[in-house]
Amino acid sequence: MKFAYTRLITEDVPALSYFYEKLLGVTPKGNDDYVELHPGGAIxxxxxxxxxxxxxxxxxxxxxxxxxxxxxxxxDVDQEHVRIAPFVxxxxxxxxxxxWGNRSMLFRDPDGNAINFFTPPDPAA
Known part of the structure; x- marks a missing residue:
């Protein structure tokens, strides 16, 4: 078995897609009703x-x-904090x-979904 997707349901696909495009640095593919982002790993x-x-x-x-x-x-959580602070x-x-050693920050997307950016103490983790 392989974990493949997380699907967020929203009233505003274009707005939430734009947020995640800026956040993850990947271009959403789809339309005003359904998009996918492929940031690496699960979709x-x-x-x-x-x-x-x-x-x-x-x-x-x-x-x-x-x-x-x-x-x-x-x-690097701290570099990411500087990068995303203007739109979070x-x-x-x-x-x-x-x-437990991670450096971590938590925030919410425009719909209120929680997001954690973390850097493990061992970058290979």
Missing amino acids: LAIVSRGSAVFMHGGEWVAAANRSAILEFAVE SDWVQQPKDMP
Whole structure:
């Protein structure tokens, strides 16, 4: 088994896609209802609520997520903080050293999804 996708449901695919394009430095591929970003590893997909209902049925709600964190290993958390500070407005945790050795910062995307950028103590980790 291989973990392949994380799919975020939103009311504004273009706006959320633009945020992740700036954040991850990769170009989204898709349209106003569904895009994919390939930052390395698993795919990050952004889909409109209406498209999620069309594709899968059921009830889908675009809402701030308070139970999951998107995690990205980066080379230097402090450099990334400087780079993304101009367009990130919702900070959960400024860069700090964690007890297990990671340097980490947490923030939220425009829809309220939590994101962690971290640098492990051993870059090969």
